[in-house]
Amino acid sequence: MxxxxxxxxxxxxxxxxxxxxxxxxxxxxxxxxxxxxxxxxxxxxxxxxxxxxxxxxxxxLTRKTLPALDLPKVRKNKFIEILPINVGCLGACTYCKTKHARGHLGSYTVDSLVDRIRTVMADGVKEIWLSSEDTGAYGRDIGVNLPILLNAIVAELPPDRSTMLRIGMTNPPFILEHLKDIAKVLCHPCVYSFLHVPVQSGSDSVLSAMNREYNVGEFRTVVNTLSQLVPGMQIATDIICGFPGETDEDFAQTVSLINEYKFPQVHISQFYPRPGTPAARMKKVPSNVVKNRSRELTSVFESFSPYQGMEGRVEKIWITEIATDGVHLVGHTKGYVQVLVAAPESMLGTSTDVKITSVGRWSVFAEVIQTPDRRKEDTKSIGNESIPNKCFPSSELEETCSCAVQSCEREDTLCKSTIQLDNSRLEDHNRRNVIGWFLRKRKVHGAAKMKGHLLESKVKQQTEGRSIGNLGFTDWALLGGMLLSSLTIVALLLLLGFRTLSSK
Ligand code: SF4
Known part of the structure; x- marks a missing residue:
């Protein structure tokens, strides 16, 4: 800057x-x-x-009223609306610089947020992410609370589950009072059963030095209650390693908390003093110790296999983006597990049933199931789309977070990096997958290369004992096209040869 x-x-x-x-x-x-x-x-x-x-x-810089919710906006992803429900927070965490910028809590009214939801749904948005420095604190300045807002919003969502709601990051203190109501909302069919609750440390003395206004026991209450009441509940959390005064014992408590719950997502950061914050004046933990702790916690976290056992399961997913490999689409289950699925781009913004075929460390792979509904949709779209419905297997029926050291962009980065981290599995998966091969056309250009992939795919099929008769319409069409091209070239060569001979 x-x-x-x-x-x-x-x-x-x-x-x-x-x-x-x-x-x-x-x-x-x-x-x-x-x-x-x-x-x-x-x-x-x-x-x-x-x-x-x-x-x-x-x-x-200063102002008493909130900016309008309907400012002109270009969405990064046209299917996703990131909707701030308030600015600022009620906290005073000693490491936080965000508070200096965002200030005290200022909540939008329930009516204005519901109006905005109606507008964005009319724009074609399929996922609404509520964002806030602390979602749990919503409404305390205007005499309402988070469950009131959430119930008003879910009442607007279409019953066909075509639009999903994702509740943003929340600190433990304020949702403690509303856990049962929040659990009810998280069980709603149109709400992802996912919550980001940053704990920051597994030690009460560090939490107190951070001025986080809750203890580890209260964090446990949040996690245990939601996990009990919400089927398939997934909770993500954040940890700051090496906060001033953090001892080996404090850190060991953090490791044991993470080990105990085996959270599927943990955002680990090293403490970095922000100028002008109280923590910047505290005695620092030596940087090599901070680095070692962060490495240790990262390797503990990376050793988890959160999605093990999901293979073969049938799940409904909501698809909103293209994976960085340019082949798969990215969808999420109701529990917000990231699913990579080989499917045409026309499925962006839709939901479908998939069957989980394999699991990675950061995401799972799945195949679209040809349900009767899906078949109908595919048949409908066949006239407009270049990818016919036959490319689906027909035989099988499956924040804004300023509240941590890093900003909400981190979530995006995490999603991207998780897709990249799974890339080697992904390549392997593609090689074994006829649909993957077909869709790779989005990325791979040139007839020679396509021919190579086709042969590779055929060899794979034969190795796996599949008969040629299993090839779909698309495969036959492509083979026919290639054969026709070859015959045309031969015919042209013959014609040329004939003409050359006759001219002599
Ligand atoms: S860390 Fe979050 S809750 Fe704490 S002061 Fe900053 S924005 Fe507020």
Whole structure:
């Protein structure tokens, strides 16, 4: 950021800096002489730009009202709406810089959020992610609470389960009061049975130094209650390694907590002092110790096999994106387990039944099941789509989190890296999968390469004892096409040869 700012300044370009950093650290030397707009004034960015272009320096940081929910927006994923339900929080964690930028809790009203839900569903959104610094604190400033909001939202979701709700990250203190109500909502067919509850440490003395306002026992209550009341409940958590004052004993308690619950997702970060926070003034744990603890915890976490035993299970999944391999689509089960499935892009934004074929460390692989509904949809779409329905196997019937050291982008990064980490399994999976081979066309160009894959696929099929008669319509069509091309080339060569001979 410093580099960009000085580059713009030396090029004498008008410059506006927006977001959390100017909001939380407005007195930074680098921001001198630059227009800045804070997180709560983002709807005034046009004014700020216009004034800056006129040569004025503008500083818009404080405000009493919340920015409108319906600001113009370009979604990163057109099927997903990230909907902030409030800004700020009621916490005062000693390591947190976010609080400096986001400030005290400011909740949107239930009505305004429900209106927004209706609008985004009309836009074609299929997943709504509620985001907040602390979802559990929602509404305390305006006399409502999270269960009231959640019940109002689920009442709007279509009963055909075409739109799903994902509840955002929450700290333990405020949801403790509403655990049963939250559990009921998490059981709703249109709500993912998934919650991100950052514990940060397994030691009460470290939690107290962090000023987290709960203890490990309360965190356990949250996890145990939700796990008991919500079938298939998945909980993700965060850990900060090497917080000032963390002893070996404190760290051992963290390791044992993670080992006990074997959470499917743990975001592990090393403590990093944020300037201006109380924790930055505390005595640091030596950095080699912090690194070693983070490594140790990471290897403990990576040794878990959270999805073992899912093979063969039939699950409904909601598909929203293309995997980084360009072949698979990414869907999620009701428990928000990441599923990689070889399927056409036309299935983005839909839900389907799949059968889990194998499991990886970070995700599972599945095949789409040809249910009667699915068959109908495929037949309907066959006229418009380039991938016919026969490419499905017909024989088988299956945050915004500022509340940790890192930001919500981390979740996205985690998703991406998990897909990449499973890439070697994925390649292997593709080699064994006729649909995978077909869909690789999205990525692999050139007839020669396609021919190679076809042969490889055929060899695999024969090795697995499948008969050629199992080839689908698409396979036959491609084989026929290739044969026709070869015959045409031969005919042209013969014609050319004939003409050359006759001209002599
Ligand atoms: S860590 Fe989360 S709850 Fe704590 S002060 Fe920061 S934003 Fe608030």
């Amino acid at each position: 410093e580099t960009l700012i000085s580059k713009c300044k030396s090029a004498k370009k008008p410059l506006v800096v927006a977001g959390c950093v100017p909001q939380g650290s407005r007195d930074l030397k680098e921001l001198e002489g630059v227009s800045i707009v804070g997180v709560q004034q983002i709807d005034r960015v046009v004014e700020v730009v216009e004034e800056t272009l006129k040569g004025h320096e503008v500083r818009l």
